[in-house]
Amino acid sequence: MGVLTEDFETRKYDVLVIGAGGAGIRAAIAASDEGVTVGLVSKSLLGKAHTVMAEGGAAAALGNADERDNWKVHFRDTIKGGKHLNNWEMAKIHAEESPKRLMELEKWGAVFDRTEDGKIDQRNFGGHRYPRLAHVGDRTGLEIIRTVQDQVVHQKNVDILMECTVAKLLTSNDRIIGALAYHRNNGKIAVIQAKSVVIATGGIGKAYRVTSNSWEYTGDGHALAYEAGADLQDMEFVQFHPTGMVWPPSVRGTLVTEGVRGEGGILLNNKEERFMFNYIPKTFAAETAKDEDEANAWLEGKEGAMRPPELLTRDVVAKAIMEEVNEGRGSPHGGAFLDIANRREADYIKKKLPSMYHQFKELGDLDITKERMEVGPTTHYMMGGIKVDARTSASTLKGMYAAGEAAAGLHGANRLGGNSLSDLLVFGNIAGRSAANFAMKNEMLPHNKTTIEESINQILECFHEDKKENPYQIHSELQDIMEMHVGIVREEKILDNGIKKLEELKHKVMNTKAIGGRAYNPSWHLCLDLQNMLTTSLAVAKAARERNESRGGHTRLDYPDYDPDLGKINIIIRKGPDGPNIIKSTKSKMPTDLKEFVEKEAL
Amino acid sequence: MKRKILVQRGENSDFFMHEFEIKGDEGMVVLDAIHQIQANDAPDLAVRWNCKAGKCGSCSAEINGKPKLMCMTRLSDYDPSEPIIVQPMKTFPIVKDLVSDVSWNYEINKKIMPYQHPSNENDPIMFQKDIDRVQEFRKCIECFLCQDVCHVLRTHDMKPEFAGPRFMIRNAGLEMHPLDQGNRLEAIQKEHGIGLCNITKCCTFVCPENIAITDNAIIPMKERVVDEYYDPLKWIWKKITGKSN
Numbered sequence: 001m002g003v004l005t006e007d008f009e010t011r012k013y014d015v016l017v018i019g020a021g022g023a024g025i026r027a028a029i030a031a032s033d034e035g036v037t038v039g040l041v042s043k044s045l046l047g048k049a050h051t052v053m054a055e056g057g058a059a060a061a062l063g064n065a066d067e068r069d070n071w072k073v074h075f076r077d078t079i080k081g082g083k084h085l086n087n088w089e090m091a092k093i094h095a096e097e098s099p100k101r102l103m104e105l106e107k108w109g110a111v112f113d114r115t116e117d118g119k120i121d122q123r124n125f126g127g128h129r130y131p132r133l134a135h136v137g138d139r140t141g142l143e144i145i146r147t148v149q150d151q152v153v154h155q156k157n158v159d160i161l162m163e164c165t166v167a168k169l170l171t172s173n174d175r176i177i178g179a180l181a182y183h184r185n186n187g188k189i190a191v192i193q194a195k196s197v198v199i200a201t202g203g204i205g206k207a208y209r210v211t212s213n214s215w216e217y218t219g220d221g222h223a224l225a226y227e228a229g230a231d232l233q234d235m236e237f238v239q240f241h242p243t244g245m246v247w248p249p250s251v252r253g254t255l256v257t258e259g260v261r262g263e264g265g266i267l268l269n270n271k272e273e274r275f276m277f278n279y280i281p282k283t284f285a286a287e288t289a290k291d292e293d294e295a296n297a298w299l300e301g302k303e304g305a306m307r308p309p310e311l312l313t314r315d316v317v318a319k320a321i322m323e324e325v326n327e328g329r330g331s332p333h334g335g336a337f338l339d340i341a342n343r344r345e346a347d348y349i350k351k352k353l354p355s356m357y358h359q360f361k362e363l364g365d366l367d368i369t370k371e372r373m374e375v376g377p378t379t380h381y382m383m384g385g386i387k388v389d390a391r392t393s394a395s396t397l398k399g400m401y402a403a404g405e406a407a408a409g410l411h412g413a414n415r416l417g418g419n420s421l422s423d424l425l426v427f428g429n430i431a432g433r434s435a436a437n438f439a440m441k442n443e444m445l446p447h448n449k450t451t452i453e454e455s456i457n458q459i460l461e462c463f464h465e466d467k468k469e470n471p472y473q474i475h476s477e478l479q480d481i482m483e484m485h486v487g488i489v490r491e492e493k494i495l496d497n498g499i500k501k502l503e504e505l506k507h508k509v510m511n512t513k514a515i516g517g518r519a520y521n522p523s524w525h526l527c528l529d530l531q532n533m534l535t536t537s538l539a540v541a542k543a544a545r546e547r548n549e550s551r552g553g554h555t556r557l558d559y560p561d562y563d564p565d566l567g568k569i570n571i572i573i574r575k576g577p578d579g580p581n582i583i584k585s586t587k588s589k590m591p592t593d594l595k596e597f598v599e600k601e602a603l
Numbered sequence: 604m605k606r607k608i609l610v611q612r613g614e615n616s617d618f619f620m621h622e623f624e625i626k627g628d629e630g631m632v633v634l635d636a637i638h639q640i641q642a643n644d645a646p647d648l649a650v651r652w653n654c655k656a657g658k659c660g661s662c663s664a665e666i667n668g669k670p671k672l673m674c675m676t677r678l679s680d681y682d683p684s685e686p687i688i689v690q691p692m693k694t695f696p697i698v699k700d701l702v703s704d705v706s707w708n709y710e711i712n713k714k715i716m717p718y719q720h721p722s723n724e725n726d727p728i729m730f731q732k733d734i735d736r737v738q739e740f741r742k743c744i745e746c747f748l749c750q751d752v753c754h755v756l757r758t759h760d761m762k763p764e765f766a767g768p769r770f771m772i773r774n775a776g777l778e779m780h781p782l783d784q785g786n787r788l789e790a791i792q793k794e795h796g797i798g799l800c801n802i803t804k805c806c807t808f809v810c811p812e813n814i815a816i817t818d819n820a821i822i823p824m825k826e827r828v829v830d831e832y833y834d835p836l837k838w839i840w841k842k843i844t845g846k847s848n
């Protein structure tokens with residue numbers, strides 16, 4: 001490698017926030033409120049992050065639509081939905097604080113849909129005992145990101161770096177000291193010095209082919225944290241959302257909000273059967289309707305009627321649809337039918353689900369107020385991520401914090417719909433505040449010149465003449481491996497084979513070639529993103545291989561049941577000298593009073 | 604089915620049209636075609652996109668000369684015997700290929716007075732009928748297609764004088780918010796130049812969210828500005844008393 005002639009820019013912030021979705025922006029606001037300087041780095045333009053795609057709503061026990069709701073019930077629902085693998089303390093903090101964080105948004109200018117008496121309206125969603133999701137039609141994520149976006153641009157001492165990607169975290173003596181990034185528009189390198197860092201980079205869905213996630217979801221935060229020495233936790237738990245579009249091929253995987261079912265939509269197979277009644281797990285039987293009459297009575301608001309089985313948790317519904325398809329009862333394009341047309345008036349559908357109406361009309365030539373949709377599972381969300389402390393969002397690496405989808409613990413083995421938008425508000429705030437406090441108590445540490453030079457060379461390596469592989473082709477190969485070997489249902493042999501293939505793919509990933517110059521060059525960006533996707537994919541596969549049971553989003557054909565002992569354990573992935581080490585870590589025990597409350601059958 | 608796509612490429616005022624052939628599939632959108640070109644023919648072809656579902660407003664471009672989102676524009680809407688022409692938005696400087704520099708819009712947004720919540724109001728009470736209009740404006744996904752098509756910005760390049768339709772609805776959404784305590788009329792008139800809009804409605808026609816930008820935002824704001832600054836009785840009153848009301 002030649003002498004480094006790279007002319008890089010240098011920046012200095014007390015707190016560096018990586019990722020500008022809801023969690024990152026909320027963290028930046030919180031840190032700035034504490035009085036420190038903040039750098040907020042966004043891979044995209046501000047306001048385009050994945051939060052904007054969240055549709056159904058934000059869960060908070062406001063009790064506006066049903067006054068029986070309170071934080072304890074929300075806590076219980078979150079734990080039951082997460083199949084008891086959640087970090088109970090995070091689930092408690094989340095349920096307690098989400099009403100406050102949500103109400104705060106309206107003081108910043110958000111405008112949620114209203115109840116008759118002028119309060120924030122709340123809708124039903126899978127796994128939530130009472131109507132709990134504050135929403136704006138089916139564009140709730142847009143409302144939330146726009147609100148925090150308009151707030152953060154007026155905060156003191158916040159620098160926003162748009163279209164800037166962090167490629168490496170810099171550490172010194174097991175402490176974070178900054179990061180190396182590149183500007184997408186001109187390809188210039190930025191070396192950022194920071195006292196503390198918040199990782200809020202979202203998920204990993206782009207490692208799969210059928211996904212509701214955008215190009216940004218390449219597991220950057222997970223991989224950066226792992227490489228810097230932080231622990232990853234629960235990586236085997238990937239959420240497959242039950243309802244993605246399946247037709248036409250170009251939109252396969254695009255999300256169809258759970259709000260369709262929350263508003264009364266039902267699932268049917270090609271025999272016209274409402275098949276979800278055949279898939280009600282024992283633990284949810286007491287609070288699920290027994291037959292169609294009861295489910296219909298619930299929709300009409302009849303007291304005492306239990307919820308329809310279409311609103312069971314996402315892991316249950318996704319597997320049910322897959323089984324129907326495998327048994328030959330699927331829709332023409334390999335999904336199930338989702339019907340709202342026969343359940344609600346056309347005007348109501350257009351008012352409550354406008355973007356779904358628009359999406360199917362424009363992309364699928366289908367009018368959801370008249371016809372049934374075809375839907376099937378799609379990779380949607382990463383429950384696992386950077387291991388954090390519940391109260392401070394601190395990772396295991398000193399000075400580094402994580403929030404939102406990039407962090408692990410709150411959702412356990414399966415996330416409830418609506419808990420993501422509230423997650424990012426609650427823990428974005430906590431992480432930002434903690435990072436600011438750390439920055440106020442610690443010195444800025446100097447960077448090592450040699451490390452910087454080596455790191456810059458690594459980032460630019462894919463421009464070398466001797467590189468051969470087309471990154472788009474390798475990305476496609478990676479997606480095939482993940483779909484085939486680490487998909488919805490898993491098995492030891494298939495996983496072993498997948499891990500082998502991923503390890504073999506590594507040399508191809510390191511041999512990918514960037515063509516052209518440094519300015520806005522997606523081939524270069526993909527070469528780097530691929531390294532993150534591969535690291536994360538291996539972590540997912542290895543954790544999945546280790547967990548010999550089925551729980552939530554992780555289903556093993558060879559171990560179809562819960563293992564009570566494994567329910568007490570989190571699988572940790574930590575970088576070792578020869579690759580990832582797997583560590584089994586015992587979860588902290590939930591206090592008895594909360595445990596008893598959770599275990600009560602029906603409320 | 605094979606289709607021809609003509610893509611504008613280049614940077615630093617060195618632009619050219621590059622023809623590609625792609626394999627069309629059922630339901631395919633223009634953004635799919637661009638991705639196929641990246642994977643097979645031009646790995647460094649620059650395009651900005653995110654959600655691919657019409658929700659984020661990143662992939663704005665001009666398709667056969669019309670401002671559109673690439674992710675919501677089907678190939679089947681175009682004559683298969685003709686190439687489809689894809690170009691970046693014309694109103695903004697080009698970064699590279701299909702990516703334009705839209706940072707000016709973010710600068711304008713920063714200058715707008717944000718929402719001002721009443722100090723005594725704790726948990727906001729608002730009624731749905733009073734917020735329907737505000738929610739219509741808040742549907743905006745900031746694709747900036749309205750800014751691209753607006754002739755005040757596009758043809759006359761009056762960016763320093765006119766904030767453009769996007770920020771007229773941003774202002775209108777704040778002014779029509781039932782609880783907001785701010786007053787932006789002076790800024791709307793002077794800094795944001797609402798008078799420069801001569802209501803040709805081009806912005807409304809290209810809005811992928813079907814926001815009635817001209818009818819529901821710009822015209823009512825023009826009326827408020829006129830009431831405030833051009834009402835002769837108000838004018839005399841202000842002259843005599845020095846008060847605005």
